[in-house]
Amino acid sequence: SSSGYHRYLLVNNCIIHFSDWWLMGYKYYNDWGFTMWDLCNQFVAVAQTGGLVTLVCYIGVFKRAFGAVGTARKSVEGDRKREWFLWYLGAALFATTVGYFGTSTSAQSQMGWLCLLAFISTATFESRQAVVEPFEAPSIVEAALIPGGVGAGVEAEADQAGVETWQDLLET
Numbered sequence: 001s002s003s004g005y006h007r008y009l010l011v012n013n014c015i016i017h018f019s020d021w022w023l024m025g026y027k028y029y030n031d032w033g034f035t036m037w038d039l040c041n042q043f044v045a046v047a048q049t050g051g052l053v054t055l056v057c058y059i060g061v062f063k064r065a066f067g068a069v070g071t072a073r074k075s076v077e078g079d080r081k082r083e084w085f086l087w088y089l090g091a092a093l094f095a096t097t098v099g100y101f102g103t104s105t106s107a108q109s110q111m112g113w114l115c116l117l118a119f120i121s122t123a124t125f126e127s128r129q130a131v132v133e134p135f136e137a138p139s140i141v142e143a144a145l146i147p148g149g150v151g152a153g154v155e156a157e158a159d160q161a162g163v164e165t166w167q168d169l170l171e172t
Contacts, residue, residue, distance in 0.1 A: 006021060006035060006038070006040065007041055009033060010036065010044050011044060013029075013032040013036055013049060021051060021052075022051060022052040023051055023052075025051045025054070026048055029048045038102060041100070041102065041103075042100035042101075042103065043059075044104075045104040062097055065117060066087060066090070066093060066171055067094055068120060068124040069089055069093060069124060070090070070092040070123070070126070072086050072123065072127035072128065073086040073090065075127050076127050082127060089116070089120050089123055092116055093120065096113060103132045120123060164167065
């Protein structure tokens with residue numbers, strides 16, 4: 001295991017040696033100091049093995065995932081079950097983000113991260129599909145101008161279709 005000081009040195013060396021890794025990553029980062037081969041920070045590992053574009057794309061995945069969860073959470077306002085589900089996904093994403101500052105994962109361990117991204121993608125897509133447009137009731141002036149009252153047009157359509165309206169159900 002590594003200490004907080006080792007993590008500090010790792011991030012500090014990544015910043016100091018920016019010119020070494022920014023283009024396509026760097027293979028000999030273990031020469032930067034004692035135990036610098038131990039990439040115990042996932043963000044540093046991505047930067048040093050892939051370069052600046054890879055790091056920016058990796059951070060962009062986190063940004064997009066947080067944005068999607070936040071937008072989806074707002075769109076299901078009032079549906080407590082979906083709100084909590086999206087909150088749980090956001091909490092898992094936050095825990096993963098914080099965890100990656102102190103650990104780096106192997107290719108096999110990345111499956112959990114990819115599954116979380118798949119869950120977030122599916123849940124946010126479903127929440128966009130389930131958005132119901134709010135019904136805007138007519139104002140009092142508009143209701144007064146409708147012949148026969150507010151529900152006259154709806155009742156006429158329901159009578160033609162043979163469907164009972166809520167007023168018919170209350171009368172019986």
